[in-house]
Amino acid sequence: xxxxxxxxxxxxxxxxIITIMVLELKIPHGDDWHSLKNLAPKFISYIISFIYVAIxxxxxxxxxxxxxxxxxxxxxxxxxxxxxxxxxxxxTAWAGENHFSQLPVAAYSxxxxxxxxxxxxxxxxxxxxxGKDSVLSSAIGKDLKGILSxxxxxxxxxxxxVFTPASIFIIVGIALIWLIPDRRIEKKLKEMD
Amino acid sequence: xxxxxxxxxxxxxxxxIITIMVLELKIPHGDDWHSLKNLAPKFISYIISFIYVAIxxxxxxxxxxxxxxxxxxxxxxxxxxxxxxxxxxxxTAWAGENHFSQLPVAAYSxxxxxxxxxxxxxxxxxxxxxGKDSVLSSAIGKDLKGILSxxxxxxxxxxxxVFTPASIFIIVGIALIWLIPDRRIEKKLKEMD
Amino acid sequence: xxxxxxxxxxxxxxxxIITIMVLELKIPHGDDWHSLKNLAPKFISYIISFIYVAIxxxxxxxxxxxxxxxxxxxxxxxxxxxxxxxxxxxxTAWAGENHFSQLPVAAYSxxxxxxxxxxxxxxxxxxxxxGKDSVLSSAIGKDLKGILSxxxxxxxxxxxxVFTPASIFIIVGIALIWLIPDRRIEKKLKEMD
Amino acid sequence: xxxxxxxxxxxxxxxxIITIMVLELKIPHGDDWHSLKNLAPKFISYIISFIYVAIxxxxxxxxxxxxxxxxxxxxxxxxxxxxxxxxxxxxTAWAGENHFSQLPVAAYSxxxxxxxxxxxxxxxxxxxxxGKDSVLSSAIGKDLKGILSxxxxxxxxxxxxVFTPASIFIIVGIALIWLIPDRRIEKKLKEMD
Numbered sequence: 001x002x003x004x005x006x007x008x009x010x011x012x013x014x015x016x017i018i019t020i021m022v023l024e025l026k027i028p029h030g031d032d033w034h035s036l037k038n039l040a041p042k043f044i045s046y047i048i049s050f051i052y053v054a055i056x057x058x059x060x061x062x063x064x065x066x067x068x069x070x071x072x073x074x075x076x077x078x079x080x081x082x083x084x085x086x087x088x089x090x091x092t093a094w095a096g097e098n099h100f101s102q103l104p105v106a107a108y109s110x111x112x113x114x115x116x117x118x119x120x121x122x123x124x125x126x127x128x129x130x131g132k133d134s135v136l137s138s139a140i141g142k143d144l145k146g147i148l149s150x151x152x153x154x155x156x157x158x159x160x161x162v163f164t165p166a167s168i169f170i171i172v173g174i175a176l177i178w179l180i181p182d183r184r185i186e187k188k189l190k191e192m193d
Numbered sequence: 194x195x196x197x198x199x200x201x202x203x204x205x206x207x208x209x210i211i212t213i214m215v216l217e218l219k220i221p222h223g224d225d226w227h228s229l230k231n232l233a234p235k236f237i238s239y240i241i242s243f244i245y246v247a248i249x250x251x252x253x254x255x256x257x258x259x260x261x262x263x264x265x266x267x268x269x270x271x272x273x274x275x276x277x278x279x280x281x282x283x284x285t286a287w288a289g290e291n292h293f294s295q296l297p298v299a300a301y302s303x304x305x306x307x308x309x310x311x312x313x314x315x316x317x318x319x320x321x322x323x324g325k326d327s328v329l330s331s332a333i334g335k336d337l338k339g340i341l342s343x344x345x346x347x348x349x350x351x352x353x354x355v356f357t358p359a360s361i362f363i364i365v366g367i368a369l370i371w372l373i374p375d376r377r378i379e380k381k382l383k384e385m386d
Numbered sequence: 387x388x389x390x391x392x393x394x395x396x397x398x399x400x401x402x403i404i405t406i407m408v409l410e411l412k413i414p415h416g417d418d419w420h421s422l423k424n425l426a427p428k429f430i431s432y433i434i435s436f437i438y439v440a441i442x443x444x445x446x447x448x449x450x451x452x453x454x455x456x457x458x459x460x461x462x463x464x465x466x467x468x469x470x471x472x473x474x475x476x477x478t479a480w481a482g483e484n485h486f487s488q489l490p491v492a493a494y495s496x497x498x499x500x501x502x503x504x505x506x507x508x509x510x511x512x513x514x515x516x517g518k519d520s521v522l523s524s525a526i527g528k529d530l531k532g533i534l535s536x537x538x539x540x541x542x543x544x545x546x547x548v549f550t551p552a553s554i555f556i557i558v559g560i561a562l563i564w565l566i567p568d569r570r571i572e573k574k575l576k577e578m579d
Numbered sequence: 580x581x582x583x584x585x586x587x588x589x590x591x592x593x594x595x596i597i598t599i600m601v602l603e604l605k606i607p608h609g610d611d612w613h614s615l616k617n618l619a620p621k622f623i624s625y626i627i628s629f630i631y632v633a634i635x636x637x638x639x640x641x642x643x644x645x646x647x648x649x650x651x652x653x654x655x656x657x658x659x660x661x662x663x664x665x666x667x668x669x670x671t672a673w674a675g676e677n678h679f680s681q682l683p684v685a686a687y688s689x690x691x692x693x694x695x696x697x698x699x700x701x702x703x704x705x706x707x708x709x710g711k712d713s714v715l716s717s718a719i720g721k722d723l724k725g726i727l728s729x730x731x732x733x734x735x736x737x738x739x740x741v742f743t744p745a746s747i748f749i750i751v752g753i754a755l756i757w758l759i760p761d762r763r764i765e766k767k768l769k770e771m772d
Contacts, residue, residue, distance in 0.1 A: 005204065005254060011584065012208035015591035018665070020216060023599060025669050031677035036686075050665070054658045061584060076372070079247045086211070086243070090218050098224035107229075179655070198397065198447060205401035213409060269565070272440045279404070279436070283411050291417035300422075391590065391640060398594035406602060462758070465633045472597070472629070476604050484610035493615075 003070050006078060010060060013082050017089060018053040021046055024093035045096030048175060049088050055178045056085055056115065063119075067126055077125040081118035087111045105167050106160035112171065113153035120146055149174050196263050199271060203253060206275050210282060211246040214239060217286035238289030241368060242281050248371045249278060249308065256312075260319055270318040274311035280304045298360050299353035305364065306346035313339055342367050389456050392464060396446060399468050403475060404439040407432060410479035431482030434561060435474050441564045442471055442501065449505075453512055463511040467504035473497045491553050492546035498557065499539035506532055535560050582649050585657060589639060592661050596668060597632040600625060603672035624675030627754060628667050634757045635664055635694065642698075646705055656704040660697035666690045684746050685739035691750065692732035699725055728753050 025042055028035035060081070067074065091111045095104040123143065152174055156167040218235055221228035253274070260267065284304045288297040316336065345367055349360040411428055414421035446467070453460065477497045481490040509529065538560055542553040604621055607614035639660070646653065670690045674683040702722065731753055735746040 002258070005200065007584065008201070008587070009204050009208055009250065011588050012205055012591055013212050015588055016209055016212040016595055019592050019595040020213065020599065022665050022669055023216060023602060024220070027603070027669070027672045027676055031673070031680045031682050033682065036682065050662055057588065058654065061581075065581070075251060083243055086215050090215055090220070093220045094224070097220055101224045103224050103226065103229065195451070198393065201394070202397050202401055202443065205398055206405050209402055209405040213406065216409060217413070268444065276436055279408050283408055283413070286413045287417070290413055294417045296417050296419065296422065388640075388644070391586065394587070395590050395594055395636065398591055399598050402595055402598040406599065409602060410606070461637065469629055472601050476601055476606070479606045480610070483606055487610045489610050489612065489615065
């Protein structure tokens with residue numbers, strides 16, 4: 001399995017995910033301020049998801065940049081990650097449509113949690129097939145940031161049924177934290193040059 | 194005809210197929226557990242199709258990795274395969290929408306059968322234009338796994354009208370068998386190094 | 387302007403066009419033979435368009451393979467061609483939805499006519515920026531096949547209002563003729579090796 | 580961060596944006612001239628947006644051709660530009676659906692304004708990470724054309740509520756001006772050879 005084709009396929013899928021979300025932004029029937037106001041929650045939902053998919057694209061690129069050979073485990077861990085990311089347009093539209101009510105926010109949190117778990121599995125697959133001394137292994141270390149994010153999403157799922165705004169706060173907050181690209185890998189790669 | 198452009202085009206089409214399927218997962222009108230429950234068959238259908246398209250992408254990659262020059266026959270066999278794969282989102286949505294009733298399951302099986310046949314034709318086109326002694330020819334051999342899968346789908350089509358669960362069992366079962374990537378080609382390529 | 391990026395962008399757009407057409411194949415409400423029967427004209431329309439877009443992808447590839455440098459004229463002729471191809475999913479769905487009635491068939495013919503004209507303009511742009519002695523120029527010659535196709539589509543437009551089946555016959559017939567890949571360019575390239 | 584992957588991802592997103600717009604051209608229910616007439620404003624809207632996205636693809640390519648290394652700032656400025664471009668299909672459909680009435684035209688102008696600002700920020704990010712003496716810096720100069728376009732869009736937003744045709748005139752006019760590819764960068768690059 002060729003690494004560049006895995007990258008190209010992943011890039012293609014992520015590019016399509018980030019773009020087709022706009023198709024879920026249904027055109028309002030009216031052309032007045034009222035119809036625009038109704039669109040607000042869907043639009044906010046769209047912005048958050050756009051940022052999340054962009055973050056995943058960016059981090060995914062960093063992760064794959066350390067790969068030297070693609071094993072079956074890496075291939076399927078990657079497909080597993082793409083599966084959860086492919087559900088982002090669905091939960092985005094559902095959460096926006098229902099003004100961030102309990103169940104849709106819980107579903108949104110669940111998809112983010114599963115994507116974070118899938119990302120973690122992918123990084124473990126890469127480490128296990130490249131050895132513990134590989135660039136990625138030393139760069140990621142225990143990947144505290146990733147584990148803490150996953151834990152926060154795990155909390156956001158049940159929390160949505162108790163106090164939904166707290167779950168929304170977690171989702172938005174972690175997005176902002178991740179907006180800062182992962183300099184750990186970049187740093188290690190530079191040190192090796 | 195350039196092989197890398199054929200790969201890139203196929204990758205693009207397959208990436209779009211796997212991703213636009215989520216657009217057929219229509220947003221439920223409600224935001225309660227009941228509307229989520231109604232979504233269950235569509236979601237299960239989505240998962241199965243996602244796995245199938247991913248398997249085809251993976252196997253297609255292995256198949257094309259043996260190609261050295263692209264003939265007109267290879268080009269059109271490839272387009273023929275993409276055509277049947279392009280119908281996967283349609284039968285996925287139809288089967289999910291109708292809770293896996295007779296006709297949609299038969300249609301789903303038919304599309305899988307035709308895709309398997311198209312894949313078989315493509316591999317034959319590659320063999321015939323590269324010679325019987327080529328890597329692919331010796332790696333694939335009689336391609337028992339592929340032929341048996343196609344036969345099983347062929348049985349699943351009429352079976353759907355008699356006992357639909359059996360057809361569903363065939364579809365899911367073969368997906369699980371194929372999840373294990375085709376090591377035959379990989380093995381042969383390694384032996385040649 | 388880099389040729390490979392123009393190719394990649396065109397491939398991307400054509401791959402999306404050929405794939406999103408399936409989204410216009412709306413899922414039938416029922417799951418019986420009657421609903422499948424209603425789908426027939428849309429499905430036939432889908433097949434014809436799939437073949438046409440695949441032919442354009444193939445010929446477009448042959449055409450661009452002769453390009454050495456991308457001028458502004460080539461860039462915009464290419465965009466112009468992509469514009470008309472982007473309308474194929476629309477006329478496909480409209481013709482299928484209305485069982486190939488007069489106006490939709492005329493619109494379908496018009497889009498094919500404009501795409502043929504756009505393809506002709508693109509080939510002229512390439513020739514004019516690469517010189518009359520270039521590979522393409524001698525290979526295409528007077529491009530009788532292309533000109534006759536365009537003429538036939540031009541006739542199919544008004545003919546749809548008089549005798550619609552004749553227009554359909556023209557559309558299907560020319561697709562079959564073009565299914566045979568353009569060996570003229572391939573031949574010339576081989577002669578030069 | 581690898582430049583070619585940034586280009587490929589941007590190309591993918593822009594190719595999808597330009598193509599999925601056609602999905603918003605909803606198939607008319609009828610097949611007569613009346614239903615075609617109702618489609619006219621949506622179709623005009625589609626043409627304008629197709630040209631705008633094509634212009635952005637072209638200019639974006641020229642801009643990135645000067646990039647040597649991709650910083651975090653360039654990456655996120657680029658994502659920011661893609662975000663605003665991703666809204667083009669939405670405002671296109673909304674403006675076409677409502678026959679270019681006040682609010683949709685204002686929204687369309689706003690998206691173009693924000694895209695122009697995002698493009699400006701991206702070019703500044705590239706200059707700041709490549710130095711004032713870089714190719715881009717001397718080629719773009721003060722980018723009068725870009726700044727004037729952004730200003731015109733800024734005027735078109737409020738103007739839509741006073742005299743909508745004037746805003747439409749601005750939108751169409753600037754598209755025509757930009758159709759002529761940006762020769763400034765091309766020129767500088769040639770001088771350096």
